[in-house]
Amino acid sequence: MTGFPFDIHATDGAARTGVLKTPRGEIRTPAFMPVGTAGTVKALYMDQVRDTGADIILGNTYHLMLRPGAERVKRLGGLHKFSTWQGPILTDSGGFQVWSLSKLRKMTEDGVTFRSHIDGSEHKLSPERSIEIQADLLGADISMQLDECTAFGCSKAEAKASMDLSVRWGERSKTAFGAREAQNLFGIVQGSVFEDLRRESAERLIGTGYDGYAIGGLAVGEGFETMCEVLDFTTPHLPHERPRYLMGVGKPIDLVESVARGVDMFDCVLPTRSGRHGQAWSDYGPINIKRAEFIEDERPLNPAIDCPASRDYSRAYLNHLFRSGEYLSAMLLSWHNIAYFEDLTARMRAAIAAGTFDAFRRDFRAKWEEGRA
Numbered sequence: 001m002t003g004f005p006f007d008i009h010a011t012d013g014a015a016r017t018g019v020l021k022t023p024r025g026e027i028r029t030p031a032f033m034p035v036g037t038a039g040t041v042k043a044l045y046m047d048q049v050r051d052t053g054a055d056i057i058l059g060n061t062y063h064l065m066l067r068p069g070a071e072r073v074k075r076l077g078g079l080h081k082f083s084t085w086q087g088p089i090l091t092d093s094g095g096f097q098v099w100s101l102s103k104l105r106k107m108t109e110d111g112v113t114f115r116s117h118i119d120g121s122e123h124k125l126s127p128e129r130s131i132e133i134q135a136d137l138l139g140a141d142i143s144m145q146l147d148e149c150t151a152f153g154c155s156k157a158e159a160k161a162s163m164d165l166s167v168r169w170g171e172r173s174k175t176a177f178g179a180r181e182a183q184n185l186f187g188i189v190q191g192s193v194f195e196d197l198r199r200e201s202a203e204r205l206i207g208t209g210y211d212g213y214a215i216g217g218l219a220v221g222e223g224f225e226t227m228c229e230v231l232d233f234t235t236p237h238l239p240h241e242r243p244r245y246l247m248g249v250g251k252p253i254d255l256v257e258s259v260a261r262g263v264d265m266f267d268c269v270l271p272t273r274s275g276r277h278g279q280a281w282s283d284y285g286p287i288n289i290k291r292a293e294f295i296e297d298e299r300p301l302n303p304a305i306d307c308p309a310s311r312d313y314s315r316a317y318l319n320h321l322f323r324s325g326e327y328l329s330a331m332l333l334s335w336h337n338i339a340y341f342e343d344l345t346a347r348m349r350a351a352i353a354a355g356t357f358d359a360f361r362r363d364f365r366a367k368w369e370e371g372r373a
């Protein structure tokens with residue numbers, strides 16, 4: 001498997017910046033993918049998402065297969081036409097959300113059978129069905145192998161068995177995916193917190209051959225230090241020339257420290273989910289705009305970010321919107337947070353290209369620690 005052209009323009013230590021060239025557009029890396037769970041990045045129009053600087057969004061297979069249904073999305077022209085997002089889309093396999101959202105699930109070697117959290121209807125996800133949904137029905141530009149996200153805190157034997165299953169499911173995912181020029185398939189490294197299992201997983205996935213390599217089994221409660229340790233002994237075993245995607249991560253500090261360890265792509269619901277609850281992110285961490293201190297604060301959230309939500313509205317107004325329960329509150333804070341995450345990745349790309357990423361990282365960490373004080 002070769003995969004979309006991935007041109008690494010510059011490196012600075014383990015950090016890389018480049019461009020992943022897909023038929024639907026270029027993805028500048030390091031890249032943050034806004035999560036478009038059910039075909040929408042919650043509370044944003046797609047042209048707002050594009051204007052934040054996002055090159056690619058994520059779609060959730062679990063949600064879309066349950067509602068409106070993957071075959072229905074296909075009949076309606078595929079996920080790009082259905083959602084009006086014309087850039088690249090990466091879809092997850094659905095497996096992770098089966099574990100986190102559905103009840104009454106049964107897992108066998110063949111796949112997982114589960115009941116919908118919406119109406120209790122029974123569904124099955126196998127590697128083959130997941131690839132059919134992602135690549136054939138939704139029309140994802142990048143599909144993910146079906147894997148099992150190993151629970152944090154499991155034994156080494158449990159982590160080994162789980163990683164072995166994900167390797168086997170990955171092989172079946174690749175067979176089902178076949179040879180496609182216009183779409184890519186990423187494998188997912190597992191192995192929990194065990195260095196030898198992570199190395200084995202990486203080596204076996206490379207033997208199978210994928211267009212990109214995701215790091216799974218993190219952002220599952222292990223904590224920041226452990227996440228960094230796992231990245232320290234995992235990313236060096238991944239092919240230098242292919243994209244590396246850290247799934248479900250994360251806070252701004254997580255992105256900076258993961259880029260420093262060689263990660264290229266991220267996705268996380270944090271900007272939109274926390275935005276709906278009044279959290280506005282910056283290099284100093286989150287502020288909760290509902291707090292009394294902002295009731296007459298006439299400053300914008302961040303005039304340095306080229307986004308109306310960050311630049312044109314006062315904190316006092318945003319505070320008022322949240323206190324009043326106005327829909328616009330969630331819309332503006334989600335918009336600002338996505339714009340902030342995209343601005344952060346743009347600043348990291350520039351710093352790596354200029355060879356100043358170490359200084360950028362030190363400056364960011366100083367602000368982050370100041371915000372925690």
Ligand SMILES: Nc1cc(N)c2c(=O)[nH][nH]c(=O)c2c1
Nearest residue numbers: 096149216217218219247248
């Ligand atoms: N934090 C995580 C978020 C995710 N969407 C995933 C996933 O989709 N697969 N496997 C994973 O391990 C995983 C971890």
